[in-house]
């Protein structure tokens with residue numbers, strides 16, 4: 001049976017995202033880390049991977065960004081956006097005042113700092129590999145309480161001391177469903193394309209040149225992040241998300257331009273946007289405009305018109 005490797009163990013937000021991806025014909029397989037979930041797909045042990053990519057409060061999930069930029073390429077075929085509110089789990093009978101340490105994924109801790117300052121200021125905060133791994137840590141006696149996804153309470157024999165915890169009420173996390181390169185999802189008119197680009201080192205204006213290639217083609221940039229290349233200081237990978245599908249001429253044209261300008265461009269997929277909002281495109285950039293322009297150029301080249 002086909003499978004989805006997700007950032008586990010059981011009871012993470014990533015598992016919820018994998019369920020929300022609505023692939024009932026796939027079994028869900030937990031992996032301990034994001035790189036392991038991606039490696040499961042790269043090595044053919046799983047068909048799809050579901051991993052977090054960014055949170056509206058804490059920003060990029062760097063483990064995902066870094067793992068997507070190296071090793072065998074993977075491409076996203078869907079994005080899932082989930083509201084994020086947390087529960088506080090502890091062993092049955094624990095009172096808030098008994099808790100001397102609280103663990104969670106660093107992204108989760110960052111999203112509840114205000115609540116912790118108010119209710120658990122005396123507790124040491126410990127980083128866990130995931131929210132559900134923190135729940136396992138409570139069972140193992142490594143920490144007194146865990147900040148988890150609400151569903152973690154269904155998987156672990158722990159008591160819910162508090163639920164609905166969030167410093168930002170409408171916080172969301174975006175997840176990607178990734179596969180090995182293959183057939184792309186069909187364009188829907190509400191698509192996003194993701195790439196990683198490495199520009200020439202220390203070339204003045206290179207980032208502006210890259211962004212200009214998008215702007216000139218009426219392409220709406222929805223996200224830009226940089227991550228260090230990890231060797232020389234000042235050398236970065238740029239992660240760009242923009243409206244549109246590579247099947248559209250203006251997107252294909254922009255990717256070709258970036259490929260010319262950059263050392264390296266990695267395609268991370270063209271997939272439907274979770275919010276279904278129509279692709280924003282400037283005027284004169286439709287496929288028909290490109291086709292008309294290309295046919296005019298062909299005529300000029302053939303000496304058929306001036």
Ligand SMILES: O=C(O)C(=O)C[C@]1(C(=O)O)C=C[C@@H](O)C=C1
Pocket residue numbers: 007011012013014015052054055061084105107108129130131132149173
């Ligand atoms: O630990 C989990 O439950 C995850 O799926 C990871 C993750 C993240 O990396 O942002 C997902 C959503 C929440 O924002 C907190 C943690």
